[in-house]
Amino acid sequence: xxxxxxxxxxxxxxxxxxxxxxxxxxxxxxxxxxxxxxxxxxxxxxxxxxxxxxxxxxxxxxxxxxxxxxxxxxxxxxxxxxxxxxxxxxxxxxxxxxxxxxxxxxxxxxxxxxxxxxxxxxxxxxxxxxxxxxxxxxxxxxxxxxxxxxxxxxxxxxxxxxxxxxxxxxxxxxxxxxxxxxxxxxxxxxxxxxxxxxxxxxxxxxxxxxxxxxxxxxxxxxxxxxxxxxxxxxxxxxxxxxxxxxxxxxxxxxxxxxxxxxxxxxxxxxxxxxxxxxxxxxxxxxxxx
Amino acid sequence: xxxxxxxxxxxxxxxxxxxxxxxxxxxxxxxxxxxxxxxxxxxxxxxxxxxxxxxxxxxxxxxxxxxxxxxxxxxxxxxxxxxxxxxxxxxxxxxxxxxxxxxxxxxxxxxxxxxxxxxxxxxxxxxxxxxxxxxxxxxxxxxxxxxxxxxxxxxxxxxxxxxxxxxxxxxxxxxxxxxxxxxxxxxxxxxxxxxxxxxxxxxxxxxxxxxxxxxxxxxxxxxxxxxxxxxxxxxxxxxxxxxxxxxxxxxxxxxxxxxxxxxxxxxxxxxxxxxxxxxxxxxxxxxxxxxxxxxxxxxxxxxxxxxxxxxxxxxxxxxxxxxxxxxxxxxxxxxxxxxxxxxxxxxxxxxxxxxxxxxxxxxxxxxxxxxxxxxxxxxxx
Numbered sequence: 001x002x003x004x005x006x007x008x009x010x011x012x013x014x015x016x017x018x019x020x021x022x023x024x025x026x027x028x029x030x031x032x033x034x035x036x037x038x039x040x041x042x043x044x045x046x047x048x049x050x051x052x053x054x055x056x057x058x059x060x061x062x063x064x065x066x067x068x069x070x071x072x073x074x075x076x077x078x079x080x081x082x083x084x085x086x087x088x089x090x091x092x093x094x095x096x097x098x099x100x101x102x103x104x105x106x107x108x109x110x111x112x113x114x115x116x117x118x119x120x121x122x123x124x125x126x127x128x129x130x131x132x133x134x135x136x137x138x139x140x141x142x143x144x145x146x147x148x149x150x151x152x153x154x155x156x157x158x159x160x161x162x163x164x165x166x167x168x169x170x171x172x173x174x175x176x177x178x179x180x181x182x183x184x185x186x187x188x189x190x191x192x193x194x195x196x197x198x199x200x201x202x203x204x205x206x207x208x209x210x211x212x213x214x215x216x217x218x219x220x221x222x223x224x225x226x227x228x229x230x231x232x233x234x235x236x237x238x239x240x241x242x243x244x245x246x247x248x249x250x251x252x253x254x255x256x257x258x259x260x261x262x263x264x265x266x267x268x269x270x271x272x273x274x275x276x277x278x279x280x281x282x283x284x285x286x287x288x289x
Numbered sequence: 290x291x292x293x294x295x296x297x298x299x300x301x302x303x304x305x306x307x308x309x310x311x312x313x314x315x316x317x318x319x320x321x322x323x324x325x326x327x328x329x330x331x332x333x334x335x336x337x338x339x340x341x342x343x344x345x346x347x348x349x350x351x352x353x354x355x356x357x358x359x360x361x362x363x364x365x366x367x368x369x370x371x372x373x374x375x376x377x378x379x380x381x382x383x384x385x386x387x388x389x390x391x392x393x394x395x396x397x398x399x400x401x402x403x404x405x406x407x408x409x410x411x412x413x414x415x416x417x418x419x420x421x422x423x424x425x426x427x428x429x430x431x432x433x434x435x436x437x438x439x440x441x442x443x444x445x446x447x448x449x450x451x452x453x454x455x456x457x458x459x460x461x462x463x464x465x466x467x468x469x470x471x472x473x474x475x476x477x478x479x480x481x482x483x484x485x486x487x488x489x490x491x492x493x494x495x496x497x498x499x500x501x502x503x504x505x506x507x508x509x510x511x512x513x514x515x516x517x518x519x520x521x522x523x524x525x526x527x528x529x530x531x532x533x534x535x536x537x538x539x540x541x542x543x544x545x546x547x548x549x550x551x552x553x554x555x556x557x558x559x560x561x562x563x564x565x566x567x568x569x570x571x572x573x574x575x576x577x578x579x580x581x582x583x584x585x586x587x588x589x590x591x592x593x594x595x596x597x598x599x600x601x602x603x604x605x606x607x608x609x610x611x612x613x614x615x616x617x618x619x620x621x622x623x624x625x626x627x628x629x630x631x632x633x634x635x636x637x638x639x640x641x642x643x644x645x646x647x648x649x650x651x652x653x654x655x656x657x658x659x660x661x662x663x664x665x666x667x668x669x670x
């Protein structure tokens with residue numbers, strides 16, 4: 001079992017004719033992902049990596065029966081691309097693009113609340129169910145199929161923790177990068193809830209970082225609703241207030257909300273052990289299994 | 290990107306929000322000229338992004354030319370919490386009766402902006418929010434519609450703003466939201482809005498943070514970026530296109546991906562060192578970017594040793610290794626010891642390629658950080 005994606009997922013790639021879009025389409029297909037179409041305005045009728053390209057997402061979905069999209073559209077146009085995907089009633093939209101203006105995302109978020117579509121990202125590495133499908137840019141070779149779910153705000157930190165797990169022979173059900181922006185679709189709570197309901201997921205790793213209150217909300221959810229054990233990691237303990245640490249969302253506010261300390265305390269209070277190093281997170285998971 | 294007070298006030302004034310008469314000055318002579326024009330009392334305000342400027346001695350009220358000269362000498366060039374004051378705003382003093390708060394920010398949890406109004410202006414609004422949250426009237430804004438006029442009125446009446454100026458304050462709030470939206474602000478705030486003895490409203494301070502991801506469609510604001518930068522290293526990072534934050538320690542840090550770079554900083558601290566910076570070189574990491582990143586950390590005087598931590602997803606370890614060899618090969622002598630850790634795609638090939646005459650190579654994140662912390666401790670002795 002897995003959450004959100006598996007080998008039945010039929011994917012349309014928005015922005016498939018761009019450099020990133022083309023490269024990662026090939027990588028996704030090589031991994032076994034069922035990429036059935038591309039969508040790029042004005043490029044309908046072309047083919048990329050053997051996949052037919054359509055002018056609109058709607059045409060691609062109609063012709064190829066897609067149920068998910070991956071967005072590789074540049075930031076200035078990505079908000080519009082996500083709107084297009086949402087208006088096509090897809091089950092899942094994964095927005096990889098980094099640097100979408102926050103006010104564009106506020107409008108997308110409003111529309112999202114009126115649909116049944118799940119959005120992952122933006123500014124994320126995507127989602128992978130090892131051995132079945134990956135939607136995004138995660139390097140497939142470091143993942144192994146197994147019983148640990150992983151949800152993270154960061155890409156390379158996810159890879160670090162996954163390799164700490166895989167090195168010990170601990171595989172993953174599904175790994176999700178939810179993205180480092182201030183406004184994102186799928187939250188920690190959404191992913192944790194899905195993992196809790198997945199019988200094959202026996203433990204969960206949650207990698208958070210400074211900024212916002214999503215980790216605190218996740219801690220509350222874990223305490224109240226989860227039987228599956230969770231181990232955590234929080235990046236940004238040494239971040240000074242008021243400075244954006246790479247991710248648009250990774251900022252400790254002047255008033256001291258969004259600090260690593262507050263998140264670590266909330267998780268510890270919810271019974272979640274938080275590793276001081278990524279390797280310690282793998283120690284905790286090993287203890288759970 | 291946070292604008293300086295004088296930059297934000299120019300934006301406000303252009304939009305029709307009343308601000309006190311002011312001049313920007315970079316020398317004592319210019320301050321004296323400014324007060325001659327403005328008259329007394331005049332506020333002399335340091336233009337640095339430091340909270341609590343007034344308490345730290347960065348704001349003084351001059352009532353005579355002698356005082357203006359004396360305060361200008363004190364403030365210009367002073368060190369304010371680690372930043373050197375290079376510019377001051379000389380501003381007409383306002384004879385006020387009340388101080389209000391008006392601001393708009395993004396409520397991340399709600400995913401939409403929120404407008405806030407309070408009669409408790411002139412003090413730290415975060416402490417008001419904590420101690421007496423009921424003193425702040427809040428209106429969430431549907432980003433598809435914007436701030437409805439009735440919402441601006443409602444916020445002002447709910448906050449208990451005096452009736453005779455309520456219309457003016459509501460109008461300022463509406464203008465602020467127009468600016469928030471049209472300029473892609475992430476935060477915009479006037480604290481305080483002063484009510485003068487003539488019952489006029491004036492923006493006595495101005496805070497405006499711009500969403501860096503939207504600068505591509507804000508050319509006027511993008512031009513202010515260099516002036517808004519705090520120091521030369523941050524300016525250099527803008528030129529190179531790096532996400533960079535300067536800290537106060539002596540271990541220079543370069544990595545890829547925000548979360549992993551933050552984690553590297555945290556581990557430096559965990560193993561007893563002090564991080565000097567956050568530097569994310571992003572994906573790809575071609576030789577030139579690697580060279581630029583090394584240039585950034587080498588040119589920071591505080592840095593005694595460097596750790597270079599790359600987890601290649603799509604980035605290939607062998608390409609990063611070539612970049613590091615090439616960049617360091619240009620030096621006759623490596624100015625600061627560099628520890629490299631490569632993991633992920635083609636990491637093994639990369640480790641073999643790395644020239645160990647130029648760098649130390651460590652296999653794990655923990656070992657690399659510990660080695661760099663040791664190197665920094667040795668170098669600083």
